Amino acid sequence: MMSPTVILLLLLLFLAATSSTVDQPDFQRQPSLQQQDVEEAVKVYSLQRGKWWVPNDKVFLRYNFSSDAKPLDSLSLCYRIRSGQNGAVVYGWFPQGVQRVKLPWEIYPEVWYHLCYVMQESSFTLYWQGQAVHRGPSGNDWPFPMNGSLVVGQEQDTLGGGFDATQILRGDVTQVAIWERVLDAAVVHQMAKCGPQAEGSIFSSDTAQFEVFGAKEYEVKTSQLCRDEPNFVILPEGRRFETSRSLCGLLNGSLAVPTSSQHNQLLTHYLLPFRDMCVPTAPWKLWLGVIAQQGVWKNMATKKTTSYTNFSKFTNSSGFVLKCANLRDDGFWEGQFCESTFKRCAACSFNHKSVLRLRGLCFDTELETQFRVEGSEKSRPFFRGYYGLLITWDLESRRWQVADPVKNVTLMWATGIGSDDYPLGRRKWELLTDICGITAGQVIPVSLSECSDGYFMCSSGECIAYHSRCNFRYDCQDQSDEVDCYMVQVIGEFQRQMPPTGLQGTVLLLTPELTLSRITSVDDLNMAVTLEFQLTITWEDDRLKFKHLRKLKNGTILTDNDAKKVWRPVSQLMNLDSGQMNLLGQSILVRTATDVILPGFNDVDMDMVYPGSANKLSILQRYSARVTCDFQLYTYPFDIHLCNIGLQLPPEYDGYVRFAGNGAKIFYTGPQILAMYSVKNHIIASADGNQFIMNFELHRRQGVILLTTFVPSGLLLLVSWSTLFVKLEALNVRAVMSLTTLLVLYTLFANISRSLPNTASIKLIDVWFFFIIFVLFTNIVVHIFVSNETVEKRETKIFVQNQSQEHVNNLPKSTQTRKLMSLRYYRAVILPLVVVLFNIIFWLTVFLWY
Structure with a gap:
């Protein structure tokens, strides 16, 4: 079957297969290509033309075929048509006002188009402008009856009548011809190009006698049917050159530039009725769309050098001084200053697509x-x-x-x-x-x-690319592109304090993203940490529509006025210390620019709209806060503290708003190494329900503490140990050194204790110092007892002089040897062994906790 497109195209020529009383023409005549002069005139019939013409069913052409005409087994129908205004409607199918079938080419008013339908019992072919554009099976009504009436300009629902004023042709038709055979593709192509025409063997509008009802008949040269005639329109108001050029552009045209003597004569002919309106006291009348550049004249619309000019021989046409040109009433061109204050009329040139x-x-x-x-x-x-x-x-x-x-x-x-x-x-x-x-x-x-889709219309009618709308630059000459740049449009009744609903009326899901950017200080004494972080919460609000969004990496930031129209989630910091929290900055942005809704063809506002259901909102809040931290000081200075940033939704959100576990993100962008700590192992501890918690660990750096605590205390221990090797007679040296090391160690311990939080629990650093203090105390005791034994020995020598040698010799050598051996055993074995055992236990404990 024929497609609906082809069937409706045939509405231009209505053939009713019914009886008629007109004599039958000679159908036995064989079709042949008649070599005609391309300048031979053809008949053109104009139907329902005129500016104020009211469409009616009284204007048409009719030709009655013989009632005895025999049916045809094949048929070729060709014609050329030029529609005045509704051609695009004729060449389409619009059930219920919606275009269902559209031709794969464009139709423009006032342009001649050549069509041929070549049909036979098995198939049909549609030719458009000489090219076969569609083929398909024919219908079942074969052979094709020819005993009816041909009506041009109306759709006949009955034989030669039944017309409807809404189903008419407003335009021109010519070269209507019918053959009883299938035309060759080469013949169709030749006729479409205004070459030699094949005369219709059954019917030809150039020779047939139509019944003419209200139509006008005139003749044109065949070559004119294929000629692209310019469309010049005179603007009969005086304007400066740039103003005229701009106005033609707003009308979707350009300043006229004749490209041949024929076009120049045509423009001069159009000018004649306006001679007294366009500078009546001077011969120069119209601005032309040419400008002189580097000694040559160029078309301002195409930027190409003009191949035709019509300056008189008495006019300076070099263009070195007079950069613009006028058209005189005698058809000659004349140079003029472009920046002059002179006003001229203008002629705009329009192509077929200019609408x-x-x-x-x-x-x-x-x-x-x-x-x-x-x-x-x-x-x-x-x-x-x-x-x-x-x-x-x-x-x-x-x-x-x-x-x-x-x-x-x-x-x-x-x-x-x-x-x-x-x-x-x-x-x-x-x-x-x-x-x-x-x-x-x-x-x-x-x-x-x-302006069509994808463009923004300035208030003046100028069209700019839509991405130039609200870009903080004036792209419209009237600067209207930066007016009404609001981004948020509320749908229906909207209460800002009410949260939107989720998908299909479910709970609204908030997707959190927390970026810890900086740890400014760690307060060991008060167990608190001062942080700078950015909280980003993303959600959807289908109650909103957005405008002027841009496809940027981070989204489009809303202005303060737009942000006031948007509901925003509220969250609380759970572990805030003493209420010390400062909002450093806040912004609301639309993350994406997808699912754009183009303006309708009836919309004056040509802004594109983005639905809130497809474009998520995000609120970015930058905070500086002091939060509590759970300090575990038992292993100091090898302690690891688990800290967190905990956010909680208010209780009134229960059942309506909650955090989404999927999609939650955390980042740490600050330095990994701080002055006294290292930041490690940041994870999401909770991101579901009404809480969102980020955990991170602070690992104390031991380098400085080892140098300022363990190394000095160890050296003091060595000094105290070394006093055990001083001669027994040097009591002052041993006593001073031992007591000094103990005092220095205690001072060091006291200073370190003051820098740590006051806790009731014992810390490993306390154990370390307690052990060394005990060792140093033990060493002092050893010195005392050894020194006391030595004094007793000396007193015996002084008071029993005559028997001193005997007394000494009479002392128990076993006791003296035992004391010295004990000292030597203590300083060489016991003390090192105790210290080594303690260090093993101490450092093993450290590594097990670390």
Whole structure:
């Protein structure tokens, strides 16, 4: 079966297979390529044309075939058509206003298109502009009956009638031809390119006698059907060069530049009705879109050197001084200063794609919003909509108005537009009738510009890339791109203190991320740590919509005004010491810019919208806080302290908001080595429910403590031990040295104790010092007892002089030897052994705890 596209394309030519009384033509004539001069004229039929023409069912062409015509086993139908405004509607399928079938090429008004349908019982082929674009099976109605009526311009629901004013052709048609055979692809291509035409063997619009009802007939050269004619529109108001150039750009065109003598004559012809309006006292009339650069004239729109100019021989056309050009009323060009204060009229040139979009109403399809600029003789240009609406300048009220010629009603008119201005950009329009549920008399914003999706429309109608919107730079000439740059849009009723719900009304999940950036101080005495950290909590809020988001690595930061519209989670620090917590900074940002919603074709506000359900919010809070820490000082100075940052949600969040275990993250970005500690083993201790806890360990650095505690105490122990080797007669030396080491050691111990927290438990450092003090005390006792024995010996010698030698000799040598041996045994064996055993036990305990 034929596709719906092909079937609806055939609406342009309506053939009813029913009886007729017209004589049968000679069907036996064989088709042949008639070599025609390409300049030979062809008939063109124009239907329902005109600025204010009201569509009706009275305008059409009709040709009645013979009732005795025999059915055909194959059929070829070709024609050329130029649609005035609704061609894009004709070439499509729009059930319930939604376009279901769309041709794979673009259709533009006022452009000639050549179509051919080559059909036979088994298949059909559709040719567009000479190229086969579709093939498929034919229907079942074969052989094809030819005893009906051919109607052009209306859709006939009955034989030669049953017309509907909404199903018409507004445009021109020519070269309608029918053959009883399958045309060759080469023949179709040749006809589409305005080459020699194959005359229809059954029907040809150039020779057949149509019944003409309200249509106009004229002739054109065949070559004109394939010629790309320029579309020039005169702007009959005097403006400076740059202003004229800018206005043509806002109209989606450019300043006119004739590229041939024919185009120059055409532009001069368009100018004639406006001679008295454009600088009536001078011959120069229009600005041209050329500029002199380096001695050559270039087209300002294409930036290419112009191949055609029409300066008179009496004019300096070098362009070294006069950089711009005017068009005179006699068709010649003349140089002019670009920066001059002189005002000229302008001619804008438009291509087939040049359309403007009317936004702010309630059109059903995007095509209804599209308008084309068309020239008007002895008047200002007007804007014709694809569905018949007109935007025109009303001379009586001197204002722009939107009119519906079909209903013969003026819908609205613009306010606040000067007499020399155009209704471009965002304007205020007063309604003259009820539209889109809005009563007459109200003023609504409506925009007219070329801006399509992906662009932002400035208030003047200028289009800029959307990424230039709200980028802290003025990209619009009127600076409107930096206006209304709010990012948060609230949906419906919104109470900022109420948390949003989670997915499908469940509990809202908060994803925490904690970055410990710095440990500023560790207070051993008060068991507290001062920290700087950043807390980031991420969540979704489907009650919000966002604008002006950017795809940045860290997201888009909200302004203070936007942040006030957003609900934000509250958390408390569980182990805060004495309430010492300072908020250093806070920002709320949108993490992503995904699932963008483009503006509708009726929206004046062309900002893109991002749903809150697809773009998560994050609050970044930077704190400086003093938190308590569980110091385990038993193994000092080999102690390891487990500290944490604990966050807790308020109790009113129970059942509504909780932390999400999945996705929680922690980081430590500060130095690993501090003055007295090393930071290690940071982990997430809890990240579910209403608590989020980060643990980290502080390992005391022993280097300085070993040098200032263990090494001096060990040296003092060696000094005390060395006193055991001093001669027994040097009591003062031994006593002073022993007592001094004990005093120094006690002083060292007292100083270290003052730097540690006061705890009732014994620490390993206490055991170390207690042991050394005990050893030093023992050494002093040894010195005392040994010294006392020595004194007794000396007194015996002094008071019994005559028998001293005998007395000495009479002392028990075993006792003297035993004392000395005990001293030697103590200092050589007992004391070293005790010290070694203690160190083994002490350091083994340290390593087991560390």
